[in-house]
Amino acid sequence: MEKQLPYSMAVLGLLLALGMSGAAFILGVQAKKAVSAQQSVSVKGLAEKAVQADNAEWTATVSITAPDFAQALAKLRQERPGLDAFLVEHGLDKTSWQESGEQVTPHMVDVPLPNGGTRSEQQGFDASQSLVVVTKELAKVTTANKDILSVQATGKPFTATAPSYLVSNLEEIKMSLIGAATENARNRAKEFVKHDGVKVGVMRSASQGAFYILPPGGTSDGDDYGGTYDKTTINKTAKVVVTIVYNIEQ
Structure with a gap:
């Protein structure tokens, strides 16, 4: 038994050394992969x-105020053909229009109070209708948007938003x-x-x-x-x- 003990210890030591070497190798490879992955x-x-841009959207509106509902609606319908004519004169065909419905709403104003502050009071009615022009003829929209100012200067109740120039x-x-x-x-x-x-x-x-x-x-x-x-x-x-x-x- 005494002669076998050193031999057994040597074998055990060798196995431990091999195991540690293998573990070190595996850990080294894994560490290298981890570093590489980072x-x-x-x-x-x-x-x-x-x-x-290859498309334009432009909204023109007729807006009026009158003492009562019937007058507001009648005045709106009286002025609307003038806006139609303006658009046609600028080469904007009716096929490019999207027409909103007629709208009539109470015209509200803030009235000063004797002791300060204000109160909201109805004074007649507002009537409006909008035409949205959607077209690929950008130059015509640009010109119409500039020229509508001259029409407003004559007293016509027309307004317009700035054109939107879009990329399709x-x-x-x-x-x-x-x-x-x-x-x-x-x-x-x-x-x-x-x-x-x-x-x-x-x-x-x-x-x-x-x-x-x-x-x-x-x-x-x-x-x-x-x-x-x-x-x-x-x-x-x-x-x-x-x-x-x-x-x-x-």
């Missing part, structure tokens, strides 16, 4: 291009810009790591940030995830921001 770079990619293929524009912004992001990532002896690997994650439609020369200083849509100009700039995380390979 190596990444996050970049923002930008892309923009000039776009042009926004999704197509967005998709093309996302591709360009993704390429821009990879180029930025390469620039970041080119001095470190590593290379940019596969994309780990990606998210689209803001999609901007800006006036010419406009800035996108707002929240990256908010975006803006300028409707006041015909010529615009479309811009997309993406955030992409790439693996870094040794």
Whole structure:
């Protein structure tokens, strides 16, 4: 028994040494994989291009006030043909109009009280009707919007909102810009790591940030995830921001 003891101890020691070596190797490989998995770079990619509105929406309204309901409605119907004629004269065909219903509502005013303050009091009725012009003839809408001021100066009860100049293929524009912004992001990532002896690997994650439609020369200083849509100009700039995380390979 005394001769077998040293031999048994030697075998046990060898097995322990092998076990520890194997465990160290496994842990080393796992640690290397963990470090490799943590190596990444996050970049923002930008892309923009000039776009042009191809649709316009413009609302013109007849609004009058009269002492009673019947007079208000009659006066509205008397003035409405003048607005129709104005639009036709500017080449805006009736097929482009969307007509709202006639509206007659109490005309309320704030009347001062002797001891201060005010009270709301009805003084006649307001009548109105709107025509929304939807057209691809942007120049005609622009001209009509300018000329309606001259008509108002003659005493006609016409008002108009500023035209909205819209881009119909926004999704197509967005998709093309996302591709360009993704390429821009990879180029930025390469620039970041080119001095470190590593290379940019596969994309780990990606998210689209803001999609901007800006006036010419406009800035996108707002929240990256908010975006803006300028409707006041015909010529615009479309811009997309993406955030992409790439693996870094040794």
